Amino acid sequence: MPEGHSVHRLARQFQDVFGGSALRVSSPQGRFAAGAALLDGQRMLGATAHGKQLFLRFDNGMYLHVHLGLYGAWDFGGDETFRGASSIGAPRRIGERESGFEDDGGTYSGPPEPVGAVRVRLVSAHGWADLRGASTCAAITGEEARAARAKLGPDPLHLVPGDRAEFIARLLRRKTAVGLLLMDQSVLAGVGNIYRAEVLFRQGIDPWTPGNALSPESAGLLWDDAVAAMSDGVRDGRIITTPAALWSGGEGPLDGEAHYVYQRAGQDCRRCGTQVALTEIGARKLYWCPGCQN
DNA sequence: GATTAATGCTAAA
DNA sequence: TTAGCCTTAATCT
Numbered sequence: 001m002p003e004g005h006s007v008h009r010l011a012r013q014f015q016d017v018f019g020g021s022a023l024r025v026s027s028p029q030g031r032f033a034a035g036a037a038l039l040d041g042q043r044m045l046g047a048t049a050h051g052k053q054l055f056l057r058f059d060n061g062m063y064l065h066v067h068l069g070l071y072g073a074w075d076f077g078g079d080e081t082f083r084g085a086s087s088i089g090a091p092r093r094i095g096e097r098e099s100g101f102e103d104d105g106g107t108y109s110g111p112p113e114p115v116g117a118v119r120v121r122l123v124s125a126h127g128w129a130d131l132r133g134a135s136t137c138a139a140i141t142g143e144e145a146r147a148a149r150a151k152l153g154p155d156p157l158h159l160v161p162g163d164r165a166e167f168i169a170r171l172l173r174r175k176t177a178v179g180l181l182l183m184d185q186s187v188l189a190g191v192g193n194i195y196r197a198e199v200l201f202r203q204g205i206d207p208w209t210p211g212n213a214l215s216p217e218s219a220g221l222l223w224d225d226a227v228a229a230m231s232d233g234v235r236d237g238r239i240i241t242t243p244a245a246l247w248s249g250g251e252g253p254l255d256g257e258a259h260y261v262y263q264r265a266g267q268d269c270r271r272c273g274t275q276v277a278l279t280e281i282g283a284r285k286l287y288w289c290p291g292c293q294n
Numbered sequence: 295g296a297t298t299a300a301t302g303c304t305a306a307a
Numbered sequence: 308t309t310a311g312c313c314t315t316a317a318t319c320t
Contacts, residue, residue, distance in 0.1 A: 003301050052302075070302045071314040089301095117314070133314040135303060185303085192301045239301075262301090283309085284302085 002068045002089045004190020005233030007049040008157050010074060010088050014047035014056060014129070017076065017085050021124040025064075028114035028121055029132075035139035036120060038062055044122075049157070050149050051189025053136075063145045064120070069135025078127015079108035085127070086237065152189040156226040157234065168219040171211045178214060178222075179207025179286055191226060194262045195233075197287045198241035199225050201260045206293045207286055246270060261287040 002010075025039040042058035049055075056064040066072070073089030076082055111128035114121060120131040131137065140148070153170055154163035170187045171178065181187045182196045191199070200207050203222050205214070214222075233239050240258045247253040260270055265278035265287055274291030 006301080067303080068301095069313070070300060072302090073314085119313095135313070183302090194301050196301095 002052060002072070003192035003195055003230075003233070003239065004049070004051050004155065004157055005230045005239070006088050007052050007054050007068070007190070008234050009237060010054055011047040011049040013076070013085055013088070014044070014054075017078065017082050017127060018044045018056075018122065018124055018129070019047070020045065021126070023058075024121075024123040026121050026123075028118040032119050032137050035064075035137070038139040039064055049155075051152050051155050051185055052192070053148060053152070053189075055145050055149075057142075057145075061142055063140050063142065065136060065138045065140050065145060065148060066120075066131060066134050067136035069133070072134035073132060075130045075132075076127065077111065078124075082127040089133075152185055153187045155189040156223065156230050157190060164220060164223050167223045168216050171219045171222075172214060172216065174211040175213075176211055177208045177281070178205060178211050179288075180282055181211050182222075183282065183284065188223075188226065190230065193284050193286075194239050194259065195226065195229055195241075197262045198239070198260055199229055201289060201293060202229070202241065204292055204294075207281075207288050242270070261289055263287065 020043060022041060022043045023039070024041065025036045027033045027036045039058050039062055042060050042062070044056055044058055046057040047054070048057070052067060054066045058064070068089045073087060075087040076085035078085070108127070111121065111123055114130065117132050118130045119134060119137050122129045154160065154166050167188055171181055174181055174187070179196065179200060182191050182200070183193070199222060202225055203218065205218065205222065229241055238258070240253055241260060242253060242258060247257050249257070261276045264276045267276055268274070269276055269289040269291055272289065272291040274289055276287055277290050278285060278287055280286065
């Protein structure tokens, strides 16, 4: 599942392959037929991510608003201008899928027959993108897009002056556990279950600490580390929070080496040897090291 | 072939 | 706080 870094990569990719192009918009699965009709034939002018939400802006002022949710994914294919466009989203993949670009030997002749439940298909003269499994997929107005973004907190992947202070303020005025607050998209947009666990570990913060018990300094460092970790994620196309010194692979971490605590319940903490703990809060699994985080 | 879990969120209870 | 949504890959029988 995509956390914010994946959606930012998607926005960049949409800009690269479709920016300025007129698109045929359809819904092979049928569930988005009415919305597709509102966008069909328009040029896609811009692609923006805010947290986990993706906004594609079209010529007529409408936006395609997509939230991948827990299982959504985009697949891309096309001619040489789509080379390097990887599929993004979908759970339990190690990073983004490498086979997204379907090389047909330089004779691209249109998109393939839709496979499975394709909610939206975008097609330009040079390639295509298929969306499936998204929890939100809607054609909305600019006003609605602004309203959707207004509900979100600051995004660590937007370098906006004041966002750091805004995050600190939003964190410190709540007595909810910081482990829950980091998943609250109105507090911090784009962090999901992996970054939640990993950034709290790296900062040595107990997930059960109430937001209003944190110091402004540690809240600021939490923001800074989210910026660092998620920027790495945008660069790598996968979430790696451990340093190279801990990897046995030459170019990157092997499976199971990319995280400090996420999905490592019962294993020894890489730093102090304490068994990594696991519980559920808010119907999501929370991993942490009771030795390092207190 | 059936079951389960998954980087998420909403709305109802 | 729980049920529901939505899809796929991995893990079972």
